[in-house]
Amino acid sequence: MTLWIALIATSVGCYLLKYAGLAAPRRLLDNPWLRRFAVAVPIALLAALIAVEALRGDGPALAWDTARMAGVGAAVLALILRAPFLVVIIVAAATTAALRALGVG
Amino acid sequence: MPRRRSPSVDPCELRRHTTEGRFRTDGLHRLEHVKPFSALRSPAVRDGMGIGVAVGVAGLAFGTAAVAAGLSPAQSVFLSMFMFTGASQFALVGVVAGGGNLVAGAMGALLLGARNTLYGLRLADLLGWRGARRALAAHGVIDETTAATLAQPDRESARTAFVTTYVVLGGFWVTTTLVGALATERVSDIDAFGLDAVGPAIFLGLLWPRLRSGGLRTWSIALLGAGLALATTPILPPGVPVLLAASAALIALIGPDDGAGATSPEPARGTSRGEADS
Numbered sequence: 285m286t287l288w289i290a291l292i293a294t295s296v297g298c299y300l301l302k303y304a305g306l307a308a309p310r311r312l313l314d315n316p317w318l319r320r321f322a323v324a325v326p327i328a329l330l331a332a333l334i335a336v337e338a339l340r341g342d343g344p345a346l347a348w349d350t351a352r353m354a355g356v357g358a359a360v361l362a363l364i365l366r367a368p369f370l371v372v373i374i375v376a377a378a379t380t381a382a383l384r385a386l387g388v389g
Numbered sequence: 390m391p392r393r394r395s396p397s398v399d400p401c402e403l404r405r406h407t408t409e410g411r412f413r414t415d416g417l418h419r420l421e422h423v424k425p426f427s428a429l430r431s432p433a434v435r436d437g438m439g440i441g442v443a444v445g446v447a448g449l450a451f452g453t454a455a456v457a458a459g460l461s462p463a464q465s466v467f468l469s470m471f472m473f474t475g476a477s478q479f480a481l482v483g484v485v486a487g488g489g490n491l492v493a494g495a496m497g498a499l500l501l502g503a504r505n506t507l508y509g510l511r512l513a514d515l516l517g518w519r520g521a522r523r524a525l526a527a528h529g530v531i532d533e534t535t536a537a538t539l540a541q542p543d544r545e546s547a548r549t550a551f552v553t554t555y556v557v558l559g560g561f562w563v564t565t566t567l568v569g570a571l572a573t574e575r576v577s578d579i580d581a582f583g584l585d586a587v588g589p590a591i592f593l594g595l596l597w598p599r600l601r602s603g604g605l606r607t608w609s610i611a612l613l614g615a616g617l618a619l620a621t622t623p624i625l626p627p628g629v630p631v632l633l634a635a636s637a638a639l640i641a642l643i644g645p646d647d648g649a650g651a652t653s654p655e656p657a658r659g660t661s662r663g664e665a666d667s
Contacts, residue, residue, distance in 0.1 A: 287485070291468060291472075291481075294498050299528060301499065301503050302506065302530040308509070317642060322503065327611050328636075329476075334589045334593055335618050370444075370447055
């Protein structure tokens, strides 16, 4: 139940953030400080999410999983080769699964 | 200054994007050549279909990640339907998976969702909708609809591209979320399928266009953000380290506005942001 409340509240919040942009005065975009910060936030958050998810352990400690890290590496390679989004994801999962099947990590 | 000359939605700039083919070089967009229906001659519709299908099927990955994290299929589909902004959905689910604080998870999702506010500011004049239409359209303001819309030369095609991307992507996103969620429910060993690599791969895919078009400053923000999160993960509850990483964005405020920190808020805008503003 707590989880449902969190899901609903966050969904409502995300909608309001979208609506605020469409309805707000455009002047806000003219503030360079606000714009620079707002554009940079997702870069920092996404990078943090990549790192934390890639090195996630069972508990609070970080853990190195060779098969998983190889999957992430394969995703980077796919992105460098300009593969479509879904291909990048499949390549990552397939690489990790294949290495685990071979007994790695 | 007349409204249409504002730097963000300058029609000339938009046309330049289209003619230079920046949008077409975007990785997400390359499925366009699939052309599901050859009768679709309008570039706006093709843009929307291409990006909508390519990204929409990634709902498979979300359904998988959500159920692997402990959400029910109904909860997974609820998020895809109503939250409808991929990065936030994955971030929230990631915190649930780590057994983390739901408040921290919600805050992370909202911080990521705040970039949609920025997109909305850009799209408002271009789409020119009011009232109920604006309220409905707001739900569809995400990375991909913004990218497809900003690449169009005029209002009519901008509206077409927005609606097409929104409907196609939304339809696929919700449907494939359900498929992924139901399939994962039947998988006993998530790790054997390498599904734990899906999360980082998705965030990489979302970050990549920004890194590719960004300069030293963009990379610094990303590396500092990742470093802050990793350093604090062992000592803070799950979800909080990612929030803390947002402070790395303060680097964007240092020094002159060379466009590095402001580069490519969405894939379509490429590297011309700095030139456009100067």
